[in-house]
Amino acid sequence: MNGPTSSDKGLLRPQQAARHIDLRRYPVTGALGMYVERYWAVHWDLPEGTAYESVVIPHPCANLSFMPVIGAEVHGPGVAVSRHPLAGRGRVFGAKFRPGGFTAFTGIEAASVADWAVGAGTVFGPDVDELNAIVMSGGDEAGIEAVSAFLKARMPSGVDERYEELLGIVARMLEDRTLTRVDQLAAQCFTTVKGLQRLFGAYIGLGPKMLLRRYRLHDAADRLAADPGVDLAGLAAELGWSDQAHFTHDFKDLIGYPPSEYAAQCATEARELVLARR
Incomplete structure (x- = not known):
């Protein structure tokens, strides 16, 4: 890998x-x-x-x-x-x-x-x-x-096939922005939701649902920083939330304030960075 x-x-x-x-x-x-x-x-x-x-x-x-x-x-x-x-x-x-x-x-x-x-x-x-x-x-x-x-000098010997399987699944989660649900992921990987939960629990200690949501929140924060004026409802739908309200809830729950406030902060910082470089 x-x-x-x-x-x-x-x-x-x-x-x-x-x-x-x-x-x-x-x-x-x-x-x-x-x-x-x-x-x-x-x-x-x-x-x-x-x-x-x-x-x-x-x-x-x-x-x-x-x-x-x-x-x-x-x-x-x-x-x-x-x-x-x-x-x-x-x-x-x-x-x-x-x-x-x-x-x-x-x-x-x-x-x-x-x-x-x-x-x-x-x-x-x-x-x-x-x-x-x-x-x-x-x-x-x-x-x-x-x-x-x-x-x-401390690397394990041998091949851990389950760990290699996990890496392949995680790489797919990271790359495929259309993956927003664990059942989708399980179907693509020819396994079950419970099978994924066991695998992720054994190696990461966090469930696949949390990882999917974490990667999409990374994407959301990145987009908001790059384009503070992006349509929030459209961004929520693109990244797999059922509606803007759920997106706002999850964003605020982890980061501490809603995406609209974060976008405004990034817009202000972008303007100040431009002025500082003049």
Whole structure:
């Protein structure tokens, strides 16, 4: 599996983010790419007295993150938006596992990983502290080299056919925007809804319905940021909601305010970004 199984969307108010942080993504090559989707890094250098909060719609993936002071942590698939207040100057580096990849890699039960945050030493042992020091003392390229070597040395042996099946299904969910219901997905994959629920529960700890809805919310937030004037009823129908009211409810339930308000925020940020670049 070399193709994408998680989106590169989810960062809210991307116009504002572009003024405050430098988000970089790096591919994972070789056999490790079966488990790890990509490496990522966030760099920031904010003027004294200013702060920025990065807000992200969660992905159905675990992350191994390397940070100054705090150290290395593992974060499981989240169920709520994640908030990251930033100030001063800094850098965070991470490895993003594929959906289900963390459980396939470590053998840790998926149900215990969902919405989980724990020191990485709990999972990978004390050597991860030295790894964090190496990653934080060098640049992104050094981090990629060090983390790749660390994880490759701990890769499971053999082939997990159920995990490979899961990756194929998740890739289909990500790519096919017409998939909006679990029964549709089950029919396309020649299985049952219960079969999908068992498979997703075993590896991700979240159900297929939640993943479908999460990917479509990624799409919705991305469209609203790029085109704040988009017709909301049409967008809701295009992404599989039965009507605008249900779309608004789900968007507000996860993000905290309705899509119309989010679109207005993005429109304001876009104008300010244009003015800042003049």
